[in-house]
Amino acid sequence: MIPKNCLIFGGSGQIGRFLIRKLTKNNIKVTVVTRNIHQKSYIIKTQGNAGYINIIEANIYDEKIIRSLFEKADICINLIGILFENKRGNTFHNIHTLFPSLLSKLAREYKLKNFIHLSALGINDAIDSAYAQSKLEGEKNILKNFPLATILRPSIVYSVDDNFTTNFMTLLNRLPIFPLYYSGKTKFTPIHCSDLTDIIYNIISKNINSKIIECVGPEVITFKEILLRLLSSIEKKRLLVPMPLTIAAITAKIFQLFPNPILTEDQLRLLKYDNVLSNKYKSNYDIGLPSKKNFDEEVKKYSYMWREGGQFSTFKYTSKDDT
Secondary structure, rough: OOOOOEEEOOOOOOHHHHHHHHHOOOOEEEEEEEEHHHHHHHHHOOOOHHHEEEEOOOOOOOOHHHHHOOOOOOEEEOOOOOOOOOHHHHHHHHHHHHHHHHHHHHHHHOOEEEEEEEEOOOOOOOOOOHHHHHHHHHHHHHHHHHHEEEEEEEOOOEOOOOOOHHHHHHHHHHHOEEOOOOOOOOOOEEEEEHHHHHHHHHHHHHOOEEEEEEEEEOOOOOOHHHHHHHHHHHHOOEEEEEHHHHHHHHHHHHHHOOOOOOOOOOHOOOOOOOOOOOOOOEEEEOOOOOOOOOOHHHOOOOOOHHOHHHHOOOOOOOOOOHH
């Protein structure tokens, strides 16, 4: 039987919005926790029919409020994650280790049917990355506190609402030269957001408890190939130049001083490691949920925003004199 009430943390992000639409469309009520209801509620409310979405404003470390939400939940889904740390307490340790540990303890205490946690692919090998190690420590705490938990490790998740393809197309559109870190050889297996949310829905509907599941798209693509495909999609030509690691490290040190850095030292270290299946855990293909979306085809659906002429860039006018 499909749970009737899902408690979601991180519902205003790319994956959260896709997931809320998927769940409410299938008659599942969701309670979404947000830190700022005034900024986020209008985004969340539009993702499903009235009556299916309950929005709660709370600090994620306010255990009293969080605990009260678990009393009415059948399942908890944690989508909260950060790519860089800031001075407001959003550290890797707090977000990726301590918070998931709290949720898993409450999931056990209130006997939830499942606790689904979003982690990241490739973190086992990235021993010199604070991001990866915080994710790993969080996973260990979750499985210790709630052995029935399902941990998803997706590769890069993309869609029209992402901060990956959209940011790169913006940069490629503006910069005549673009740096290739590690010669652009790092491998990725991008998964479309709708494929990932289909996986989550099926885990819920089929009561799947597989501990760790690696979630990938249908093809392996190098970083350089991703850039070339994005360039082709926005109909631009740019010079892709391999950047020496010493220079890359200096630029990353400078970039991470900005409020929303495009690259940090920790992210640079992560780029050393391929983001592909480890074959140590089950994948979405192993549990019968293969990815369906093709990277090139999906990106072309929204890449027109970065082409000359926008959505009319491929429109060719034919006058009556030409026919």
